[in-house]
Amino acid sequence: MTALTETFTLPNGVTIPQVGFGTWQVPDGPVAEGAVAAALKAGYRHIDTAWQYGNEASVGRAVRASGIARKDIFVTSKLPAHAKTYADAMNAFQESFAKLDLDYIDMYLIHAPWPWDDFGADYRKQNREVWRALEDIYATGKVRAIGISNFNARDQEDLYAHCTIKPMALQLQYYIGFTEDANVAAARKEGLLVEGFSPLATGFLTNNTDVAAIAAHYNATVAQVAIRYCLQNKVLPLPKAVNPAHITENAQLDFTISDEDMQTLDQLVDTAPGEEHNLY
Template sequence: MAVLTETYTLPNGVKIPQVGFGTWQIPNGEAAYNAVAEALRQGYRHIDTAHGYGNEESVGKAIRDSGIPRDQIFVTSKLPAGAKTAEAAQEAFEESMSRLNLGYIDMYLIHAPWPWDDFGGDYREQNRVVWQQMEGFYKSKKVHAIGISNFNVRDQEDLYAHCTIKPMALQLQYYIGFTEDDNVQCAKANGLLVEAFSPLATGFLLNNAAVQAVADHYHVGVAQVALRYVLQKGLLPLPKAVSPAHIEANTQLDFTISEADMQVLDALEDTAPGEDNNRY
């Protein structure tokens, strides 16, 4: 359990719990409320949501109802991928603040460098404008850290070259067999913390026999190996689950994968057939 509350330190000195609870694809209402409430009961203190997930209202309510002091829970949300003007960014941010109703957002990310309906498009100029708004949110102290999500090297480097306050974190898709090394290396070289969403490849990784063999060696499940792998790479995993049993299982990370087994996992490719890789 201690692993959930151990922290990384963002470039501005803010502490962030090294394992987060993801809420992508969990519907607003009872499902999201119950999942977040259970995660908090199980010891999670880092909750990840987004405007685009449509569940900020329930996520915020579960956090408020938990009885846990606000300053003990780290909350991330994200600016919609399609908000590529200053006005759209301001409007979306105010909506997220209202829906969460938590007083402030610990970390706020640009969800993607391009709108989802123009996947991989070149929006570098628009992102410079939007980033100025992000810097404003940060300066207002309504947000304690700012960052980016799904940015490739091209989009990262352009933003770094045109910002006043550098992003503090990059969130991207990352799991055994799909590690986006060029994007990770670019972010780390610029001092960003890298977060791994879909560390279980939205469940497709759970059927991988090679990863199962490693899991058997440590008497744990594939999910635990997948999350521990991310931690040992120095990244922050964001597992998602809805059943109490799976939420609890994902907290059992107090073991170490040997260097030899890490090399076995590093060598795996195509570990999650059926998973849509967020690659461009």
């Protein structure tokens, strides 16, 4: 077991490798296929994609071509944020399922509580209907787990009150200095696993000198400390990289940040000016 293959366990007992490889803004075709292939070669066993990223076909091809048993790779995809009816959710799922072409999807998330062009609006009622579609998809066995992303506490609580099967994971933005504590707490109260997207603040964190000072204690890089920070807070990090050196660097996580340094990191604010948030 390495830091990449150790697992968290979802509420339904499914295990999930504790670091996922992000693929947002990775162009479909050779770039995505190459990045996912390099990640699998470096030891990642968990890939995070989405309908929205437009690269599911490449992710699927790279997984199939890897020579690694399907059961040893965990693949997450996401229902597009604009799909807010039962029928639209079913259709979008079929599209992702066909593009990935992997027999099953390990985890399927509602990408956001509102369509991107109606950011922050109240779609609680529609999300109940969409969640019913995810429950029905889960019942077919085509996905091994279902969950949500970008839901704040209010939208989470409405879903928890109206679902039959509780979401198993919440994916939200999480990095040193930006940890969405109230949203994390709402999910953990209900037993969900929390996944952290943009653990490097989409790259804006990597030049942070305060984090670099801590990283020096471990002969590590800012990116490595940022990923470990998530893990030590029991949040599953999803670092993205296309640069092969970054992919390899982010796989080297066999060190432990001391409690004292974790406290220092917890107190940092405004660590990544320029990074955007989905807060509403």
